[in-house]
Amino acid sequence: MKNTIILLISIATFIACAKQKAEQVSTIDSTLQVRLDSILQNKLSELDATVGQVIVMEVQTGEIKASVGSDSILQESGLVRTASLLAALETKAVKLSDTIDVADGVLAIGKDTLCDHNWHRGGYGKITVKQSFGLASNIANYKIVKKVFENEQAFSEALAKYGYQVKDTSLVYNPLGYGILTTPLQNLTFFNYIAKSKTAIKEALEYSVSNGLAKPAQSDKVKVAGATGTIQLSNGEYAVEFCGYFPADNPKYSIIVSINKKGLPASGGLMAGDVFRQIVDIMDER
Numbered sequence: 001m002k003n004t005i006i007l008l009i010s011i012a013t014f015i016a017c018a019k020q021k022a023e024q025v026s027t028i029d030s031t032l033q034v035r036l037d038s039i040l041q042n043k044l045s046e047l048d049a050t051v052g053q054v055i056v057m058e059v060q061t062g063e064i065k066a067s068v069g070s071d072s073i074l075q076e077s078g079l080v081r082t083a084s085l086l087a088a089l090e091t092k093a094v095k096l097s098d099t100i101d102v103a104d105g106v107l108a109i110g111k112d113t114l115c116d117h118n119w120h121r122g123g124y125g126k127i128t129v130k131q132s133f134g135l136a137s138n139i140a141n142y143k144i145v146k147k148v149f150e151n152e153q154a155f156s157e158a159l160a161k162y163g164y165q166v167k168d169t170s171l172v173y174n175p176l177g178y179g180i181l182t183t184p185l186q187n188l189t190f191f192n193y194i195a196k197s198k199t200a201i202k203e204a205l206e207y208s209v210s211n212g213l214a215k216p217a218q219s220d221k222v223k224v225a226g227a228t229g230t231i232q233l234s235n236g237e238y239a240v241e242f243c244g245y246f247p248a249d250n251p252k253y254s255i256i257v258s259i260n261k262k263g264l265p266a267s268g269g270l271m272a273g274d275v276f277r278q279i280v281d282i283m284d285e286r
């Protein structure tokens with residue numbers, strides 16, 4: 001079990017996100033809004049979920065085209081692992097083709113223990129950094145950050161460049177999203193930045209959907225890229241998320257799906273990824 005972490009967020013960041021959303025209300029597509037609300041409500045009912053949110057952003061302008069569900073969900077997010085990998089890649093000290101050994105899926109780190117989701121099946125052994133991202137390996141995430149950053153402070157400063165504020169630093173848990181409060185809009189804005197960039201992490205985001213745990217987000221109509229996020233919240237619930245963009249080779253829209261549910265199973269790919277796919281399919285028809 002992870003140690004208790006005091007969760008704080010930069011008030012300025014939260015206010016900025018709220019202001020950004022308020023300024024973009026006029027760009028909402030009312031027809032799309034109604035269809036997305038129906039998709040989200042059906043999934044919340046299916047999962048017996050407590051709250052959820054979906055936001056669609058136009059990549060080049062940053063305009064919000066639709067926003068449904070609960071407003072400004074402020075909590076920890078497994079999507080932060082994407083920022084962790086991007087921060088590492090941008091140092092040039094690690095590449096997607098590098099090999100990393102996650103062994104049997106269980107890693108003891110002092111009094112803490114990290115487990116990959118398939119630890120009970122013997123783990124993934126030696127895999128590439130790109131594969132580890134697509135498979136959402138907690139162990140690989142930690143090992144990559146530990147290799148690249150000198151200490152917790154250096155890593156928190158790297159995350160701050162993307163707008164993520166870390167209060168209680170931990171090289172074990174911060175890379176997974178623990179100890180960092182954020183909102184779906186902030187996460188979407190970060191992914192929208194990636195969609196417009198030429199960073200190497202875009203290859204990992206495409207792999208995650210084509211060959212990784214994000215396969216449920218895959219569309220038969222258009223190529224998509226993105227990442228899953230699954231994290232247990234302090235109240236015991238699980239936040240299951242998917243954030244991505246399409247078309248992958250020439251992004252036009254970025255979308256985030258965030259759902260809170262009680263108990264297991266909890267899968268960002270299977271649950272939030274499925275909502276993402278449905279949205280992509282109806283938008284591609286427009």
